[in-house]
Amino acid sequence: MLPVRGDDLVVKKMAQLIRAGAKLTSYTCPACGTPLLQLKTGEYYCAKCDKPVIIVRSEEEEIQVTMRFGLSEVRDTIFQKIMMINNELKKTTVENVEGLQELTRSLLLLLEAFERINKLMSELQTQEEAKKRK
Numbered sequence: 001m002l003p004v005r006g007d008d009l010v011v012k013k014m015a016q017l018i019r020a021g022a023k024l025t026s027y028t029c030p031a032c033g034t035p036l037l038q039l040k041t042g043e044y045y046c047a048k049c050d051k052p053v054i055i056v057r058s059e060e061e062e063i064q065v066t067m068r069f070g071l072s073e074v075r076d077t078i079f080q081k082i083m084m085i086n087n088e089l090k091k092t093t094v095e096n097v098e099g100l101q102e103l104t105r106s107l108l109l110l111l112e113a114f115e116r117i118n119k120l121m122s123e124l125q126t127q128e129e130a131k132k133r134k
Contacts, residue, residue, distance in 0.1 A: 010034065013047040029053055068124055075117045082110050 014037060018024065022037040022045070029036055029046035036044045036053055044053045056062040085107045092099045 010048045017045070017047065027053075027055060064124065064128060068121065071117050071121050071124070075114060075121070078110050078114045078117065082107065082114065085110065 014022075014024070014035075017037050017039070021040045025036050025038050025044065027036040027044060028034065029049055030053070031051075032046065032048050034046055034048040036046055039045050044055055045051070046053050054065050056065055085103050089100070089103050089107070092103060094100070
């Protein structure tokens with residue numbers, strides 16, 4: 001039996017997705033050059049990178065997408081830090097007042113940042129939807 005190459009696995013994955021209703025497009029993945037599939041949901045997908053890909057039609061749209069994903073990544077990082085502080089709070093004893101205060105201050109700052117990022121992301125989405133209606 002011959003060993004299975006990585007490209008063969010990608011082709012098999014693409015074939016499975018096409019059988020499931022995806023369409024092969026003329027677009028290629030900006031990261032690896034593999035032809036993109038358009039899933040039934042309308043989302044573009046790279047089978048080799050195993051990631052969705054967003055097609056942008058203008059520089060302005062690229063900036064908006066980059067901002068949205070950048071903010072999303074920062075929000076995810078902040079959430080991870082919030083959870084780390086939560087775990088530390090669980091371990092910290094009531095007698096360790098200074099430690100509790102420091103953790104609480106950090107938690108409050110992170111929660112404020114988290115809230116601001118969510119607000120920014122919501123505003124961006126509202127702007128994008130307003131532009132689509134025009």
